[in-house]
Amino acid sequence: MRDVLNQIRAANDAGLYYVALFSALAVPDICGAIETQDGAATGQKYKACFDRWVAPKYSFHGGTTITGEVCYYYRCAALHQGRATHPRMQYSRIVFVEPNPRFIMHNNVMNDALNIDVKAFCEDIISACEAWLTAAAADPTVQNNLASSMQRSPQGLSPYIVGIPVIA
Numbered sequence: 001m002r003d004v005l006n007q008i009r010a011a012n013d014a015g016l017y018y019v020a021l022f023s024a025l026a027v028p029d030i031c032g033a034i035e036t037q038d039g040a041a042t043g044q045k046y047k048a049c050f051d052r053w054v055a056p057k058y059s060f061h062g063g064t065t066i067t068g069e070v071c072y073y074y075r076c077a078a079l080h081q082g083r084a085t086h087p088r089m090q091y092s093r094i095v096f097v098e099p100n101p102r103f104i105m106h107n108n109v110m111n112d113a114l115n116i117d118v119k120a121f122c123e124d125i126i127s128a129c130e131a132w133l134t135a136a137a138a139d140p141t142v143q144n145n146l147a148s149s150m151q152r153s154p155q156g157l158s159p160y161i162v163g164i165p166v167i168a
Contacts, residue, residue, distance in 0.1 A: 001030070001133060003152045005126045012122045017098055021118055024125040025075040028054065028068070031132050034145040046072045053128035058107055065107055065114055066094075096121065 004023070012020040031053070032045030047068030058066045074094050077086035085093040096118040097105045106117035136142040156162035 001034075001129070001146060001149065004030075005129055008122055009126055012119055015098075017096070017118045017122075020122045021096060022079060024122040025071070025078060027125050027129050028071070029075075030149075031129060034149065035136060035139065035142050036145075037141055039145045039148075043072055046075070049132075053132050054124055057124045057128070060107055060109070065109060066116065070094075070114070 004027070008020050008023045008027070011017075011023065028046045028049040029041045032049035033039050033041040035049075036045060050068035050071050054071070055064050055067050058064050070089055070091065073086035073089045074084075077083040077089075084095070085091075091109070091114045092112040094114045094116060095110075096116050099117065099119045104117060105115050106120050108115040150167060152165060152167050154165045156164055157166050157168050160166075160168075
């Protein structure tokens with residue numbers, strides 16, 4: 001999981017914001033699945049994970065701008081249809097702004113749209129997952145599911161491919 005987070009951060013730092021954003025949107029799905037016995041992802045698990053670990057970073061005048069539900073619907077629209085809007089979201093769309101040295105636009109509701117700084121959002125997902133990994137380190141279910149998760153093996157995966165990095 002840490003390899004995934006490192007690669008999201010590398011994409012984010014390289015200005016590959018589509019790659020970073022799409023990958024970051026998948027992280028709550030993975031974490032929500034890993035912490036349960038069946039190891040399966042569901043919308044409810046995604047929302048619960050996001051609400052616990054990420055949403056607190058998005059307080060706005062006593063409320064939360066991006067909840068697990070909002071992010072889940074955005075994730076569905078972005079990853080499955082390549083859209084920035086979903087009919088079940090409370091906003092007409094989410095507008096992710098790339099970093100700009102002249103000004104910061106982050107966590108604002110403008111008319112019926114939510115504005116989020118894409119680099120900050122990806123970092124928030126990464127740091128939330130790192131905190132989750134630390135908190136879940138002793139959980140046997142998490143450890144079991146992490147052990148069977150897709151991983152990068154720098155020296156290959158015997159008996160299939162050896163001597164070169166693989167992801168399996």
